[in-house]
Amino acid sequence: MAAPKDYYQVLEVDEKADQATIKKAYHRLARKYHPDVSGKAGEEKFKEINEAYEALSDPKKRAEYDRLRRSYAERQSRRRGPGFERVSYDWSPEDFEGFGSIFEDLFTGGGFGTRQSVEVPEEVVQLTLEQVMMGTTVNLTVNEVHPCVVCHGRDRSCPRCGGVGQVSEPRRFDVSIPPGVEDGAVLRVGEHARLKVEVAPHPRFRRQGDNLLGQLLVAVPVAAVGGDVSVQPLVGAPVMVTIPRHTNHGRVLRLKGMGLPHRGTSIKGDMLLEVALRFPEPFNEQDDRLYHELRHQHQEVGGEIHAPR
Numbered sequence: 001m002a003a004p005k006d007y008y009q010v011l012e013v014d015e016k017a018d019q020a021t022i023k024k025a026y027h028r029l030a031r032k033y034h035p036d037v038s039g040k041a042g043e044e045k046f047k048e049i050n051e052a053y054e055a056l057s058d059p060k061k062r063a064e065y066d067r068l069r070r071s072y073a074e075r076q077s078r079r080r081g082p083g084f085e086r087v088s089y090d091w092s093p094e095d096f097e098g099f100g101s102i103f104e105d106l107f108t109g110g111g112f113g114t115r116q117s118v119e120v121p122e123e124v125v126q127l128t129l130e131q132v133m134m135g136t137t138v139n140l141t142v143n144e145v146h147p148c149v150v151c152h153g154r155d156r157s158c159p160r161c162g163g164v165g166q167v168s169e170p171r172r173f174d175v176s177i178p179p180g181v182e183d184g185a186v187l188r189v190g191e192h193a194r195l196k197v198e199v200a201p202h203p204r205f206r207r208q209g210d211n212l213l214g215q216l217l218v219a220v221p222v223a224a225v226g227g228d229v230s231v232q233p234l235v236g237a238p239v240m241v242t243i244p245r246h247t248n249h250g251r252v253l254r255l256k257g258m259g260l261p262h263r264g265t266s267i268k269g270d271m272l273l274e275v276a277l278r279f280p281e282p283f284n285e286q287d288d289r290l291y292h293e294l295r296h297q298h299q300e301v302g303g304e305i306h307a308p309r
């Protein structure tokens with residue numbers, strides 16, 4: 001674990017500073033480094049100041065932060081032997097993982113933190129395979145944090161931000177999901193949020209890249225002499241598929257271009273149908289008679305064993 005960032009140093013206050021002192025220091029520094037005043041150069045510093053103030057202005061968060069900081073320092077001095085008190089402050093919030101929900105709040109709560117990996121909220125949307133085929137639009141509302149345009153953090157009595165200098169506002173997005181989106185894909189939404197796509201299992205098809213895999217039930221007589229069967233694709237009207245004569249169980253029929261679109265291209269995958277033979281049911285007397293005749297013409301009885309696929 002790296003050292004926690006020294007929020008006290010950032011705000012230029014003593015560790016024992018009371019809340020009023022911290023607040024005063026924050027306002028002074030926020031004015032000094034506000035991007036409107038100091039431009040791009042002050043931006044990072046401004047974020048840092050806000051991050052520090054978020055941690056130290058809330059007594060609960062401050063207590064937790066102090067505790068982490070102390071335990072880190074203790075661990076360091078144990079590791080390096082007595083008398084070693086220097087601590088380097090190159091910490092990142094990931095180090096706090098597992099330290100409880102307070103710091104999750106701190107770094108995911110729309111504050112002005114600087115490290116994307118932890119603060120970015122992630123929404124999850126579950127899509128059907130049909131939606132993957134056609135593409136779709138998802139409505140999403142996320143909270144975005146903006147600098148306060150009323151006071152720019154300069155007015156403690158600002159009715160809009162209360163002097164914090166930033167406001168959190170819900171913002172609605174119509175997120176366009178492109179056809180062919182992958183399961184697990186993460187799309188960026190606005191400046192801060194991300195949308196993770198999950199594809200729900202489908203009752204008839206399994207996805208394999210851009211291809212759609214399915215099992216096609218074919219009646220034994222049709223497989224024997226060949227014939228057309230009507231097949232319902234993932235979307236759209238049924239199509240006729242020709243079953244070649246002498247089609248065996250397990251044969252895979254490839255329907256070119258009837259799979260999913262390859263994201264961002266006009267290329268389409270294929271539909272791969274594995275033939276599963278079945279007898280027409282119920283068997284009637286004539287069926288039995290005809291199959292008896294067939295049986296008498298063939299000596300082959302089967303009986304080989306193969307490992308299952």
Ligand SMILES: [Zn+2]
Pocket residue numbers: 148149150151152153154155158159160161162163164165166
């Ligand atoms: Zn304001």
